[in-house]
Amino acid sequence: MGNSKGKHDVKKLGKKFRKLERKLWNYEYLMKVTQFDGATIAPEHGAAARGEALAALSGAHHALLTSDSSRALVHDLAKAVARGNVTGQLADEVRVLARDQREASAIPTKEEEAWTRLTCEADAVWHKAKLANDWASFEPYVDRIVETAKRHAGYLDSSKDPYDVLLDQYERGLTSKAFDAFCNQVRATVVPLVHAIVEHGRQPNASFFAARVPAALQEQISFDLIDLMGIDRADTALAFTEHPFSEGFAAGDARIATHIYEDNLISNVYSVIHEAGHAAYELGVDPAYSYTCLAGGTSMGIHESQSRFFENIIGRSRPFMGPLLEVLRRRVPAVFGSVSEDDLYRAVNIAQPSLIRIEADELTYPLHIMIRYEIERLLFSGEATAADIPGLWADLTKSYLGIEVPDDAHGCLQDTHWSGGDFGYFPTYALGSAYGAQYVSAMVADGVDLGAACAAGDLTPVRDWLERKIWRWGRSKDAPELIELACGAPFNATYYCDYLAKKFGALYAL
Structure with missing residues (x-):
């Protein structure tokens, strides 16, 4: 009887966990859409408003991920994984989200919002600075970002070199x-x-690569x-930006942004x-x-x-x-x-x-x-x-x-x-x-x-x-x-x- 109740409890926890993941994913999706728009078709003067919206989304995502109830849920499921009561894909999800949660919990929500606001503003300044060959306008943002990144690295692991902490964020185990x-x-x-x-x-x-090829023709070549x-064209979209990049939004939705030089x-x-x-x-x-x-x-x-x-x-x-x-x-x-x-x-x-x-x-x-x-x-x-x-x-x-x-x-x-x-x-x-x-x-x-x-x-x-x-x-x-x-x-x-x-x-x- 106790074993049956235990399985029921784990199943109930699993459903709550999946609901949490879906909510977090919703915020992540909206942030990706906003960021992609900002780097491709958004007007220059919309950067400040976009930064506010992104700060609100990242703050809400961070608060949800690190809330007491979310941490208690992940903690309980992690114990179930350790006991062998949760296996397979759900166990992998619990392990990965627990790590995400530990790292996010180290950064106060207000700082997460401020970081998003700062980098959104810096990105808008960088786009203009590059076109104008104006390092001086971008320079102060680099110092602010480095200092903030150092502080965040200290929150994550004060025993390590801050740069090693950041390397590990991009490639686990890299020093x-x-x-x-x-x-x-x-x-x-x-x-x-x-x-x-x-x-x-x-x-x-x-x-032959210096020959002028009009943008419209290069767009056709891009799709070819x-x-x-x-890649199925129904799974992707092509956009244009200053610095080429791509973003995965969801199953069946990965965007490509390129930059065309006609010469x-x-x-x-x-x-x-x-x-x-x-x-x-x-x-x-x-x-x-x-x-x-x-x-x-x-x-x-x-x-x-x-x-x-x-x-x-x-x-x-x-x-x-x-x-x-x-x-x-x-x-x-x-x-x-x-x-x-x-x-x-x-x-x-x-x-x-x-x-x-x-x-x-x-x-x-x-x-x-x-x-x-x-x-x-x-x-x-x-x-x-x-x-x-x-x-x-x-x-x-x-x-x-x-x-x-x-x-x-x-x-x-x-x-x-x-x-x-x-x-x-x-x-x-x-x-x-x-x-x-x-x-x-x-x-x-x-x-x-x-x-x-x-x-x-x-x-x-x-x-x-x-x-x-x-x-x-x-x-x-x-x-x-x-x-x-x-x-x-x-x-x-x-x-x-x-x-x-x-x-x-x-x-x-x-």
Whole structure:
């Protein structure tokens, strides 16, 4: 009788828990819609009102998640999980939400609201500052955001370096020590390759990418690429923004935002392919996780591994040049009618130091991440402030890439991340690239013919593997467990270093 009552109580708690998750998801959905609107179609003068609305939504979400009743509910279910009375998906939900709740409870609701208001305002200022090449107007926000982020990190774990706390928020278990070791290994491969290419490599012709392609035509190409990535158009929407990004709203709803330059088609092509990787991940999460805390990607490193896998390992592979060229010839025949697949392959893989991260080639890309990482470390150690950033950026760009920074719009104002408070995010881009290289080896071992799928323009076998191994698990598994599950071994950056050395050594006959 007592056992029956216990099961009844657990079932009742489970229903209350799912109701709580649904309410939290509703707030999260509304915040995502508001943020996406703000970055794409909202008018400039609406930023203050949007900030108030977002502050109210984030405050309500935070208050609900951290309320006494919510904490008591999660506590009771966590005990039931420990006793073995709750298993399976619900147990995963309880574990993940309990962690979310612990971390959210460390931040007072009023501070959460103030943070949302601050970052919304900073984002609006950043958009104007970038266009006007006006670092001075954005600079005070960076200092305010860093100080607030430090304080929040202290709330979360005062025993750790604040920057390590933030790294862990984006990639569970990541520390600056571990990322330093990763950077050292990658740097030892990339820097000599870059130097050898600069000194001995012969750059191919890529003049066809400078041809003017009207925005309306590029929009059609964008949709063609979304189709090529295997994404149902009914599951996504395309928008336009200053800094490309994507957002997963719900099952059947993942948005892509790109930026079109009429004299730089290649920028939009690879922005769309990159963001389509993010969207595919969000759309591939097990539908059973909808409206729960397990919906969405598990970490930014895993998320970036999907986007950069689609962008580089698929999108810049030799076999994929056939399907890609078919799209370009169909839409811009006057420009691409005489371009061969080999011409296109060499052009999309030019390795050459450049200023803009999102347009950087695959080889030099991790060096861009190291520049940002070193600046963030200095800001959080107190060795630098926002006023030092333009000079640091110029010095590090010269050191890592050997080029001069002409202005802040092409330097420290180019990325949106700091305006949103996303310190600790940049390292996940480099990790994501490295994760993707390790997936290739695992796919081959599992019998997936990656080259044949790319050449056919049918990525179904690749998508099926990623869905089974990565996408479906949502937030139920953290990155280290997911990598080991997918690849049969822990993360190892050697796969990435070997991939870069082999690919670019062959491209430049080194």
